[in-house]
Amino acid sequence: MASSETTDGEHRGIDTEHDGIQWNDSDTELRNLDNEAGLPQVVKFDDGGVGSDGRSPLPQGLRIYVKQPVLFHTRMCKRHVKARTIYHDRQGPYYEVGQTLDIPDDFDGWFELVPPDFGRGPVFRTIGQLAEANARKFFTRTNIRAIRIEEDANSNTEGAENVKDSNEAQSFKERKITAGTILTVKGTFAAKWQTTAQTGLLKKKSKEWTTVEMIYMKVIDTDNMEVLVPMTTRGKFNLVYEKGLKDVRTIYRMKDIVSDLDLPLKVRMIYGKAPVVPCIFTGMLVLKEQSKEDTIIASTILNKRNVLFEMPVTAKCSVKTAADETDYENMRTYIDAKLLCKKYAHAYGSLIKLSPELDTNQQMIQHIPTERRKTRDESLKTLDLITNISLTDDEPRDYFMESSDSDSIQSGEATPLGFGEMMELREITLPRTSQAISSA
16 A cells, blocks of 8 residues: 555646546446456546545545556455554553554464463473474474484385484484474374493593483474474474364464454464554554455556555446557556566455555554453564565565563573484374363
């Protein structure tokens, strides 16, 4: 969407009355523009002036594009959630602030439910705790280390039971797993490692053998590679939501919240892309309501810096389509708009955006925790100046919306991955102390 500093086409130096493009005389209805017929299409829309109530039928966030040529690129249909940011004054209460946010159900981020005391959601602190909870998939909020076994392609060794017999055909390499990764659990394994040490003070004459057993969780990473993570690895981990999952340490996609949870609901974004428009965004949100919406992703085509915006198909406006593509096909700004849409339209459609209503005068609503705070609150990052997407920008990146973890493990305290040579690797079953997946 365009910056709130821009009020209309004229302020951007656009001659909306003499744009050099010929328009068809008859109007086209938005609902008749579809990906199979009519899109992409250069159009010009008008709100028809104010109504009998003195108000325009178009929301303020769309009126800034009226009477100027725009490129309607692609149509999307998905569920959208209306939300507002919750801000906490350290010396005071929690308030809803800012304008209404629009979150599509395919937003690629992760959310935890806000506890009754408004504190941090609980997490697993070791890989071993995940194993005891019978985790199937989990999300790591910490950089962790693992090992992968590389086998010679010419080796005839089957499985991992006889590692000792194939030492020459195997090697073990460290693999770093970055925070923000989803890992799929494949089982629990015990490995016997053998180390040697020279004995004797002056003359090293003999070797002393030591056998150490370590327990690992075998997981599949995002590259579909099997790796072993020591059970003693510490960090911050969450279960990934699946239907039937009953655990407060679970995180959710927006599509899970929309399909399986009831609104209104307070959530905290722990990882994802912040809005691409200037706004107050703390990551703690109250999700108000959801609805299914048809929208068209569009771009301006006469700006020095074209911007994307989203047009609801139900918007009340008259639309005229361009009569002759030759009027604009060689315009540099139009070519840039086509590239912008091709590169970012689908990504833009899945981002958090401001509602086109731009409702800045909402009633201030206070939220009161229903339980006393158990721990000191660490405020989420407040990102209040994020630029629009353009061809000159990098693609919006994911943020961890949390302060640094005060009790995270430093590199000097990292769990050892192994000792010497692996002599044996076998799958084992650990006793479970909690049930992550309900039987219902």
